Amino acid sequence: MSQTRTIVIECLRFHPETDEAPYYQSYEVPFTEEMSVLEGLQYIKDHLDGTLTFRWSCRMAICGSCGCMVNDEPVLSCQTFLRDYHPARIRVEPLAHFPILRDLAIDQTDFLAKLESVHPYLIPSTGDDPGDQPRHQTPDQVQDYLGYAQCINCLLCYAACPQYGLNDAFTGPAALALLHRYNADSRDAGKDQRMEVINAEEGVWGCTLVGECSEVCPKHVDPARAINQNKIASTQDYFLRFLKPRGRR
Amino acid sequence: MKPRSHEPIFWSLFGGGGMLAALVGPILVLIIGLLVPIGLGFGPEAMNYEQMRGLLGHPMMGFGLAILIALFFFHAAHRILHTLHDLGVHASERLKLICYGSAAGGSALAVLVALVLVLRG
Ligand code: SF4
Ligand code: FES
Numbered sequence: 499m500s501q502t503r504t505i506v507i508e509c510l511r512f513h514p515e516t517d518e519a520p521y522y523q524s525y526e527v528p529f530t531e532e533m534s535v536l537e538g539l540q541y542i543k544d545h546l547d548g549t550l551t552f553r554w555s556c557r558m559a560i561c562g563s564c565g566c567m568v569n570d571e572p573v574l575s576c577q578t579f580l581r582d583y584h585p586a587r588i589r590v591e592p593l594a595h596f597p598i599l600r601d602l603a604i605d606q607t608d609f610l611a612k613l614e615s616v617h618p619y620l621i622p623s624t625g626d627d628p629g630d631q632p633r634h635q636t637p638d639q640v641q642d643y644l645g646y647a648q649c650i651n652c653l654l655c656y657a658a659c660p661q662y663g664l665n666d667a668f669t670g671p672a673a674l675a676l677l678h679r680y681n682a683d684s685r686d687a688g689k690d691q692r693m694e695v696i697n698a699e700e701g702v703w704g705c706t707l708v709g710e711c712s713e714v715c716p717k718h719v720d721p722a723r724a725i726n727q728n729k730i731a732s733t734q735d736y737f738l739r740f741l742k743p744r745g746r747r
Numbered sequence: 748m749k750p751r752s753h754e755p756i757f758w759s760l761f762g763g764g765g766m767l768a769a770l771v772g773p774i775l776v777l778i779i780g781l782l783v784p785i786g787l788g789f790g791p792e793a794m795n796y797e798q799m800r801g802l803l804g805h806p807m808m809g810f811g812l813a814i815l816i817a818l819f820f821f822h823a824a825h826r827i828l829h830t831l832h833d834l835g836v837h838a839s840e841r842l843k844l845i846c847y848g849s850a851a852g853g854s855a856l857a858v859l860v861a862l863v864l865v866l867r868g
Contacts, residue, residue: 660833698749703758706829729758736755 502528505580506587507538509550512598520598523547524587529580535590536564536575539602552602559716562650565657566602567591572657572714593657595666609653612669616677616695621688639684646679646724648717655711655721661704668704669695671711671721678724693735702728757825757847764822767815803864813861817854824850 507527512520525542533541536554543550555561557576564575569589580588596604655671656662662670669677677695680686695701705725712722783789792798803809824846832838 664832664835694749694751697751699752699754700749701752703752703754706833729755732752733755733759736751736753 502530503584504528505538505584507535507542508587508589509539509542509602510589510591510598511550511601512592513600514598522589527580529584531581533580534576535566535568535573535578535580535588538580539575539590550602551600560650562652565593565652565654567594567657572654574652574654574716577716593653595657595659595663596653604653606653608666609651609656609670609673612673613651613676615669616673616680617688617691618673618676618680620680620683620686621691622685623687626687633685635684642684643679643682646675646682646719649676649679649719650717652716654714654716655719658710658714660708660710661706665700665704667700669698669701670704671715671725672719674702674705674728675719675721675724678728681728693732696728696732697735702726702732705729757821760818760821761825764818764820764825767818768822771815800864803861804868806865809861809865810858813854813857816857817850820850820853820857821847 504526506524508522508524510520511517511523525546527538527541527546529538529541534557536552536557539550539552540554543552552564552566552575554564554576556563559574559577562574565572566575567573567590568575568578569583570591572593575590590602592598592602592604596606596608599605649672651672653672659668659671662668674696677692681689681692697703702725705722707722707726709722712718712720715721778789779794781787783794803812828838828843828846831842836842
């Protein structure tokens with residue numbers, strides 16, 4: 499039997515329509531060894547304060563909706579355990595660098611627009627229609643993109659990225675990693691359409707290789723690697739475009 | 748259409764300078780800072796003026812060193828610009844001009860000095 503202890507969870511609260519500024523509210527939460535921060539928040543909502551707002555769904559690090567800052571670190575709250583902080587109190591805040599919708603729920607609109615801008619889907623080449631047949635890939639070809647396909651859009655990497663914090667025009671880690679995921683797929687022929695995003699100042703050139711995105715990513719996507727591979731691609735494109743036929747520069 | 752960034756030019760110079768710094772730097776420190784002073788593998792005359800002057804009179808050495816210095820300058824300029832950005836100083840056109848302009852000026856000077864040394868033999 500796991501024994502019950504008590505931990506203080508300090509939550510950022512903010513209701514943009516009624517509050518002038520965000521403030522903190524502390525709750526004493528009884529917890530057992532296996533309880534996650536998310537379960538702590540759920541305890542608060544069910545037993546202490548029904549108005550606390552936060553997102554969650556899968557409770558198993560799959561859906562990407564429970565991201566928040568715990569003691570200033572971006573984490574998935576379902577994958578972070580209260581026992582690791584006890585006896586100290588913990589502070590839970592919405593993901594950094596995003597506008598707050600309410601309490602711990604952030605507004606993802608900016609990211610969704612960026613995600614759309616990278617054409618995050620397979621663009622097959624015209625005249626390459628296998629009909630009813632599947633498109634085959636070798637295990638090596640799958641490995642080229644599989645790591646980058648693990649992204650769950652949790653946005654921890656945006657909260658960790660100081661460049662996105664300084665300038666939110668930057669396309670950012672997850673969107674660029676997903677851009678690379680499709681470029682690296684042998685079934686895709688959409689590279690040219692994505693090059694414009696890569697080449698822009700707000701594209702890969704917004705990154706200075708701080709590397710925090712890859713540190714915090716719960717799915718080991720390694721966005722920093724994807725971005726820096728595309729700095730090379732963008733540099734090649736920059737200099738080699740003069741060798742291309744006109745109209746394709 | 749989003750405008751294309753000209754960063755590839757400066758990033759290439761930055762990368763070139765960084766790679767050479769990593770490759771050549773430790774060797775130079777080892778030779779100049781350690782081996783020559785303690786006389787290990789090098790005679791006491793190894794780095795005297797005539798020796799060095801003769802070395803730099805050779806086009807390969809003179810211009811090679813000038814290019815190395817130029818790339819180091821561009822590496823530093825790029826790093827300083829980005830560090831300033833991290834500290835909240837926006838990389839305006841003027842700041843870029845100052846950073847990369849100094850690097851270009853320093854590089855031109857290095858090439859000029861090399862040219863004089865090489866021509867005089
Ligand atoms: S790259 Fe990683 S940290 Fe970023 S959104 Fe995807 S899963 Fe989350
Ligand atoms: S609740 Fe789905 S990732 Fe945490």
